[in-house]
Amino acid sequence: QKEVEQNSGPLSVPEGAIASLNCTYSDRGSQSFFWYRQYSGKSPELIMSIYSNGDKEDGRFTAQLNKASQYVSLLIRDSQPSDSATYLCAVIYTGGGNKLTFGTGTQLKVEL
Amino acid sequence: DTGVSQDPRHKITKRGQNVTFRCDPISEHNRLYWYRQTLGQGPEFLTYFQNEAQLEKSRLLSDRFSAERPKGSFSTLEIQRTEQGDSAMYLCASSLLFPGVDTGELFFGEGSRLTVL
Numbered sequence: 219q220k221e222v223e224q225n226s227g228p229l230s231v232p233e234g235a236i237a238s239l240n241c242t243y244s245d246r247g248s249q250s251f252f253w254y255r256q257y258s259g260k261s262p263e264l265i266m267s268i269y270s271n272g273d274k275e276d277g278r279f280t281a282q283l284n285k286a287s288q289y290v291s292l293l294i295r296d297s298q299p300s301d302s303a304t305y306l307c308a309v310i311y312t313g314g315g316n317k318l319t320f321g322t323g324t325q326l327k328v329e330l
Numbered sequence: 331d332t333g334v335s336q337d338p339r340h341k342i343t344k345r346g347q348n349v350t351f352r353c354d355p356i357s358e359h360n361r362l363y364w365y366r367q368t369l370g371q372g373p374e375f376l377t378y379f380q381n382e383a384q385l386e387k388s389r390l391l392s393d394r395f396s397a398e399r400p401k402g403s404f405s406t407l408e409i410q411r412t413e414q415g416d417s418a419m420y421l422c423a424s425s426l427l428f429p430g431v432d433t434g435e436l437f438f439g440e441g442s443r444l445t446v447l
Contacts, residue, residue, distance in 0.1 A: 226370070252435070261421055261438040262373065306372050316427070317363065317386065318436060320372030 220245045220311050224321035232329055237294040239324050241307030244288070250310035251283055252318065253292045257303045265305075266292065297328045332356075334439035336422050342445045343412055350408045351442040355424030362405050363436060364397055365421040373421055379405060380427065412446045419443050 221244045231237045239253075250269055254262035266281040268274045268290065274281045280293040290309075294301055304325045308318040335354045343349050355362050361380050365373035376395065377387045381402035394412075399405040409416055420443075423436040 222372075261441050263438070264435055267435055308372075316361070316425075317375045317378055318373075319375065320365075322370065322372045 220309075220319060222307055222309050222319055222321035224305075224307050224324050226322055227325040228327050229324055230327045230329055231297050233297060233299060235297050237297045237301065237326055237328070239292040239294075239305050239307075239326065241290045241292075241321055242288055243290070243307075243309045245309070245311045246285070246288060247312035248285075248288075248309050249312065251281070251290045252308040253279075253281060253290075254306040254308060254320075255303045256306055256323065262306055294326075297326075299328050299330060302326055302328045334422055334424050334437055336420075336439040336442045338442060339440060340443045340445075342447065344447050345414060346411055348408065348410045349412055349444060350406055351420050351422075351444075353405045353407070353422030353439060355404070355422070356426075356437055357403075359424035359426045359437070360402070361425045361427050362399055363423040363425070364405070364407050365423065367419045367421055367441070368417075376407070376420075409444075412444075414446045417444055417446045 223242045253266045255265050256262045268281040268283045271285050278295045282291045304323040306323045307321040337352045363378040364376040367373045375388050377397050379399040382399050394410045397407045419441040421441045423438045425436050
């Protein structure tokens with residue numbers, strides 16, 4: 219069973235702080251990694267994708283990938299209350315037919 | 331681009347009844363996916379299509395579930411003889427696959443919430 223593991227949280231950070239969300243995956247050969255944000259009662263929306271080792275930045279968001287450690291993270295700088303949501307890590311496994319395998323998500327709460 | 335639309339948004343049914351959900355993907359997208367999500371869990375893959383061909387179906391999917399995409403555009407997901415365990419949000423997503431270029435980025439609809447009494 220190929221798995222994506224996330225801490226379910228909740229992760230609480232004060233407004234303006236950096237939120238760090240982590241994800242590990244089981245298939246060493248995986249090539250594509252995604253972070254989705256899901257507000258309560260809403261559908262997931264794509265925030266970041268990353269395919270190569272290292273960092274990828276987009277505005278306040280930075281995705282980090284370490285394939286040797288099978289680890290993906292998402293950093294949110296200057297966290298805002300509107301960032302409060304569940305963050306889902308998703309992986310496309312090798313031979314997985316391009317379907318995403320999701321983790322259970324980490325709930326983030328940004329407090330005033 | 332009107333996004334992925336799903337219908338109905340909410341469905342309440344009695345155990346044993348059949349239900350059908352419809353998904354209209356983003357018009358130029360050739361891949362369509364169905365996922366199921368329960369409270370506190372991430373989306374769970376059910377099946378996916380490329381154009382009208384159903385390429386993969388989850389082993390977790392019982393024979394009561396069937397999906398179609400007859401003309402490579404909209405798709406339907408039917409659940410026969412519903413059970414209380416089928417209560418979940420059913421999410422449809424679409425993506426565009428170019429030959430040799432597939433980012434795997436999915437665009438989700440708002441989902442169809444099923445409650446089986």
